[in-house]
Amino acid sequence: MATGAEKAYVVLEMISHQSVITVQRHLRTKFSKDPPTANSIPRWYAQFKASGCLCKGKSTGRPAVSEETVERVRASFTRSPRKSTNKANRELNVPQPTVWKILRKRLKQKPYRLQLLQALTPDDKVKRFEFSARLQQLVEEDAFSAKLVFSDEATFFLSGEVNRHNVRIWPVENPHAFVQQIRNSPKVNVFCAISRFKVYGPFFFCEKNVTAHVYLNMLENWLTPQLETDSADFIFQQDGAPPHFHHDVRHFLNRRLENRWIGRGGDHDQQFMSRPPRSPDLTPCDFFLWGYVKDSVFKPPLPRNVPELRARINDAFELIDGDMLRRVWEELDYRLDVCRITKGAHIEHL
Template sequence: MDVSMLRIINKYPPMKGAVMAFSKQDKAFCVLQFAKTESWTCVQCAFCRKFKKEAPERKSIVRWHAKFVKDGCLCPSKRTGRPLTSEDAVEQVRTAFQRSPRKSVRRASRELQLAPATAWRVLRKRLQMVPYKLKLVQKLKDTDKPLCRDFCIAMQEKLEDNGFDDRLVFSDEATFHLNGKVNKHNTRIWGTENPHELLEHERDSPKVNVFCAISKKGVFGPFFFEEATITGESYLNMLEDWLIAQLEEAESDDFIFQQDGAPPHWSLRVRQFLNTRLPGRWIGRSGRGEDVLMPWPPRSPDLTPCDFFLWGFVKQQVYLLPLPRDIDELKARVTAVVGTIDVKMLEHVWQEMDYRLDVCCVTNIAHIEQL
């Protein structure tokens, strides 16, 4: 190495403790120079003259040249990564879960001597399986099915009459607790660190009982009961003093009122009031000789729009975090959410009700709450 080369190289001495990052252009220049001169010192000298910065080390120049000769490029080598799971292991996982679909991933991994992460990856990515959750539904008695089937058939026949669906008014009550029910599986707080946020759950928290009636034209309510438990007397007072007057003013003169078979609705005074005020124009649990349009089948929450649409929609919006601080705020939220329901939404709800009646008849009265 001559003195001029030493002067050039020493002019850009390496920085102690620094790790130089060289671009593709830098590496290509070094490879071309090394191919011409076959001298790493000449490459360093030319590099310093051209780029006015510290030259790469000898081993880097040699390694880049060798890689270019071998691979024809200076691109990083593809990493091997995690070894693929064998087809035999995939087939074992498939067989295990076809035989026992409710088996846990940990138990299957122990039986097959696979890592839990491997078993999970095979299920999700290789076999395209999804872990579905069980749904709890109300147990139906043998006597419930023929009653429900008869109701669905009779309702479908009446819906064929022009304007019958416009006359229907469905009703129901629901309880709203102040602390609500937060679904931990759907609630996530994204961040780079765990915020360790807690949500305090209060047992027997303050609650309010809410009544709503829903027709194809709009929602009547909410009505908030002052009592902690709805009785036949409080329910009758609500009908006499609040609901029926609104229905007679907003709906047609021949509207049809529906209620389910809850204990307050079964009160003798309530049924006498409906027989007198709405003869032949109410649907509900009834006794012999009562002037009811159709008896409501027991344990049929999947047929009323209040159950399959209204309460789920309202509670989903009401219990968004942060939760209501007191009963007044809870009532305000319920009222605001109910006010967002428009006629277009109700048209889709009525179409869904018609569809559910069809499904009940076709499936011989199967559970359809999850539709």
């Protein structure tokens, strides 16, 4: 491809000599390269005479997409917003890349992935509304907010987690990369409790499975003594997992924390209030803690053994400071407010 300097030289030589062959000979000598074709030289000269410029004209490119086509695409996705661009291509006889560009550039729409949420019954929504309304009213008082202690367990697999849908590799050729899935990967079960000022944990269960008696042993000998050392007046929250609902666990809570625990209980339990089922979006451990810790733990390269996995978990917990806890409590208040306003609807998308 000729440069601008070469084209300018061609024009000047054509003005002087009016001979394509002479211009080709001179250009070969000056630039030490093969000259342009006999068709290009007179074309450049004629272009310069006509426009006074040797710039390349703007290409006509592909024909513009008509407003009619844009409206057809808009109407099609308004009727069926979950339709694929390939299906729209077949229905509208519009190329799939064109459908995609219309949606993204002309209509300013984006493809959002569906979220899997736990199904809520009408009764669940009533309980979530009542819980959020009452707890939000109480949390607005600093004295009560300081009493709350949320808790939860999580399982960390040594193999980590890889989301194939979000992982992409962009080489020139297909590298045929793969991820080996390890069945029955070694794991650790971790417990943690979190207040507005402090994180209790992590506590690593030695047992492979967390049964009611394993959980009760941790409550009696590890968590409760720490909580009672820090404050004589706290309110403990747990979710409705089967080990937590065991008679022996509830008997301990009724006896040791009478009217000072939140969770799933029976008619005769001495709870402060009942926790609504299927509501991880209202618990700081679920909407903040475990996601934060797992993002820190499973950064490549993945841990090679269980001791290294435990060390990474400990390191992640060490990074949680008072400012983070303050923002988590602000987020809790916001979520309670949204749940109250929406009458107990899902807010896990927040």
